[in-house]
Amino acid sequence: MKFHEFGNRANPHIMMIHGGGNAWWNYLRQARALSEDYHVILPTLDGHGEEHHTEYVSTTDSAQKLISYIDENCGGHLFMLCGVSLGGQIVIEMLSLRGDISQKAMIDGSICYPQPKTERFCTAVVRLLGGVMFSRVSCRCQMLFLRLFPKMRFPKELEDYYIQDIPLLRKTTLYNMYRTYMAEYQLKEDISKTNAQILYCYGSREMKCVKRSAQLLKEKVPSCRIYEAKGYNHGELAIYRPNEWLKFVEPFLNT
Template sequence: MKFHEFGDKKNPHIMLIHGGGNAWWNYLRQARALSERYYVILPTMDGHGEEYAIPYVSTEATVDKLMDYINENCDGRLFALCGVSLGGQIVIELLSRKPDLVEKAIIDGSVCYPTPNMAKFCTFTFKLTFKFIFSEKACKRQLALMPKMLPEKMLYPKEMRDYYIQEMPLLPKETMVSVYRTYMYYHLKASLRDTKAQVMYWYGEKEMKCVKKSAQLFQSYVPNCVIYKAQGYNHGYLALYLPDEWLEIACKFFDN
């Protein structure tokens, strides 16, 4: 696991965790904006991006490594944790490990209860379509199609397009198979009820039902959790494509 760091280490620490199949640059624009006030940490999970050669194991194994980093480099505490999709599930597991780990947490579009049928479907579909999605030629085609499919405000800047082309084709098939096998069998831990963090659970209006159900289930464990529905948006749109909107909502939460 590799960590990219932005800002002054004397400032409050924030960790932003990317989703499955993505990498640290998922949150690059948010990190640069937040680094004026915070020390921002962007991990690259095993099996992803520059860490493609290290096998991805599970949500829990990833959190073991993140806890080691936090204990060694952040005195065992952060100001805030944020994660999208798989990254959000990792935030949930982190909250379960230590009640006072963070003051604030944002979980975005994550599943937090077992969905075995969805896991089997996603794994089967992914294996069939892998070379059509993650080859270098496929990634270039996807970037070329983005201006036709997304409004201008949601397009990647050149720097992120370059990272996309460089790192997405490196993703091993085994990484996503392991992600689906573990992400969609995750269940909430009883220790989550002890967290002292203020939490927001985001999801897009067009998300799958299992994500919306996950938000409600999480709130039953953490009653002070605020659920935010991003009107008109699909999975991960705020984190991946709309950093200014992400920052507006997140910073209000951080400052509250």
């Protein structure tokens, strides 16, 4: 893993974990805004972006490595953990492994029980079309398409990161990620021991398994707050609408 840091290390620590297939820049705009008052850490997970040469193992392996980093660099505790999709599942696992790892946690559109059919479908699609889907030409086309939606388009800097990093994804990374994120991960009983204030958000257009995951988490942690972003798709608030994300998160930071 590689870690990008923003802000003064003496300030409260926030770690923000990107989704599968993306990299540290997933939360770059939020990190820069929050760095005025917080020390913000953006990891790049194994197998992604600049770490594409490193094998991605599993959700638990990623959680353990991030906890080790926090122990070594943040005194063993964060003010807030954030994660979208795969990153959110890693946040859930970190809270299960270490209940006091963070004072607050925000999870965005992350599943926490096995979905083997979804895993088989995604793996099949990558086997057949992965070379086209993750090519540099395809990435450029995706960024051009995104420009049609002014409120969601990436700035030039993020477009460049996307076009640079997405084609580096190896199929083995995607297979391991789909298997451990979709087909194998199961919410642990130990999540009920966490001391963190948890906010789980998802888009109203997400798959049913995401919405069910929010309810499962709340059953284990009754204090967990759930928010449905009306009309939004998977990861849309965190990845494509950073200004809205910041307005939404600010009250959570201050309570």
